[in-house]
Amino acid sequence: MTSKERKRVQFVIKSSKFCNLRCRYCYEYAELGNREAIAPEQLDKMYAHIASYYNRLDRPVDIQFIWHGGEPLLQHPDYYWRTFDRQQQIFGELASSVTNTVQTNLTVLNNKHIHLLREGFDGVGVSVDLFGGLRVNQANKDSLQVVLANMDRLQSEKINFGCITVLTKLNLPYLEEIYRFYEKIKIPFRVLPLFNGAFDGQHQGYEISANEVLNAYRTLFDLWLESKSPVRVRPIIDYIKPVIRHYIPNAQPDFYNKREWEYMYLVNVNGDIYSYADAYNSEFCHGNLFETPLENIVLSAGHEKAIMAAEKRMASACHSCEYFGRCSGYPVAEESVIHNQIDADGNAQCTKEKGIFQYIEKRFKETGIINPITRKVNMNQDYISKHILGLDIPG
Numbered sequence: 001m002t003s004k005e006r007k008r009v010q011f012v013i014k015s016s017k018f019c020n021l022r023c024r025y026c027y028e029y030a031e032l033g034n035r036e037a038i039a040p041e042q043l044d045k046m047y048a049h050i051a052s053y054y055n056r057l058d059r060p061v062d063i064q065f066i067w068h069g070g071e072p073l074l075q076h077p078d079y080y081w082r083t084f085d086r087q088q089q090i091f092g093e094l095a096s097s098v099t100n101t102v103q104t105n106l107t108v109l110n111n112k113h114i115h116l117l118r119e120g121f122d123g124v125g126v127s128v129d130l131f132g133g134l135r136v137n138q139a140n141k142d143s144l145q146v147v148l149a150n151m152d153r154l155q156s157e158k159i160n161f162g163c164i165t166v167l168t169k170l171n172l173p174y175l176e177e178i179y180r181f182y183e184k185i186k187i188p189f190r191v192l193p194l195f196n197g198a199f200d201g202q203h204q205g206y207e208i209s210a211n212e213v214l215n216a217y218r219t220l221f222d223l224w225l226e227s228k229s230p231v232r233v234r235p236i237i238d239y240i241k242p243v244i245r246h247y248i249p250n251a252q253p254d255f256y257n258k259r260e261w262e263y264m265y266l267v268n269v270n271g272d273i274y275s276y277a278d279a280y281n282s283e284f285c286h287g288n289l290f291e292t293p294l295e296n297i298v299l300s301a302g303h304e305k306a307i308m309a310a311e312k313r314m315a316s317a318c319h320s321c322e323y324f325g326r327c328s329g330y331p332v333a334e335e336s337v338i339h340n341q342i343d344a345d346g347n348a349q350c351t352k353e354k355g356i357f358q359y360i361e362k363r364f365k366e367t368g369i370i371n372p373i374t375r376k377v378n379m380n381q382d383y384i385s386k387h388i389l390g391l392d393i394p395g
């Protein structure tokens with residue numbers, strides 16, 4: 001690689017599967033009672049392998065660690081303070097490009113956590129669905145009220161955070177209430193369509209189809225578009241940039257090239273590393289990041305297999321798609337598997353993304369944001385130019 005373009009890579013780290021909740025849709029469900037955690041020394045080895053690989057590349061890179069579980073805040077805060085110190089030592093000059101985000105159920109929050117979230121982590125994501133009652137503890141008690149109280153505490157402590165709300169059949173009827181809730185408290189949020197579970201039949205009773213997700217996206221887009229004080233709702237606003245890229249003179253096309261660059265890896269508690277699309281599928285395991293240099297992992301047979309499968313998915317859905325080049329193809333390459341949009345031959349469908357692109361384009365034309373005659377984006381007449389075009393949103 002010779003380009004000096006800045007790149008980003010995320011490592012989702014499963015510090016431990018141990019959790020105090022038993023959310024009914026959790027894809028880690030079978031392991032939530034397992035207290036095993038990645039040992040500090042294993043984290044050090046992982047950092048050494050990551051630092052060595054990216055130090056040798058001829059480009060600047062932002063390295064993001066996203067701490068997942070289970071519930072990552074059930075580890076003692078010192079676990080993270082120590083590892084942040086070790087990152088500084090091991091990454092050396094690269095350390096200023098390293099950030100840490102935690103994805104928490106926010107059911108445990110004491111003064112030490114507050115200190116850790118404010119001074120230690122660079123970002124905080126809170127998992128909360130607001131409706132549906134699926135996020136329960138071992139006694140089947142809904143965690144919602146505890147989480148809302150702790151979100152109030154984060155806000156009063158001036159700790160920035162965002163939320164993730166999993167879309168299921170049970171909260172689909174409440175999309176407007178969900179949007180208004182976040183709009184009122186001015187907290188950005190992401191809706192995450194229900195993904196494959198830990199076992200067959202786990203999601204019975206609250207599964208949603210791709211068309212239901214698409215309809216939910218349309219509703220959220222309209223709420224966002226018509227809001228007087230819009231809140232940042234992902235992935236909806238991520239979908240705007242590919243739509244308007246088409247109308248921006250000299251905009252460069254964007255094609256996802258997994259062979260050239262991986263944006264996201266998942267590291268399991270035992271060090272096994274996967275692409276996001278093939279997490280926990282042993283056939284596609286790239287190796288073990290505690291034991292093997294990342295250079296070897298990138299060149300492994302498992303990684304090659306994952307690349308070829310992603311390329312096949314893109315060939316089946318993206319190469320004939322009107323949006324390919326505006327949309328990079330990443331949704332089909334990396335997200336269609338976990339959202340069950342693959343047929344038995346490994347070919348992909350793209351109901352949600354293509355559908356929401358078409359809808360956004362239609363609505364932008366109706367509202368004059370895109371002029372269908374001149375094919376120009378009306379950038380000066382709407383806040384969208386300011387709030388969307390200025391953002392660095394991956395296509």
Ligand code: SF4
Nearest residue numbers: 318321324327332350
């Ligand atoms: S909209 Fe879907 S099919 Fe089209 S390029 Fe994007 S991911 Fe591929």
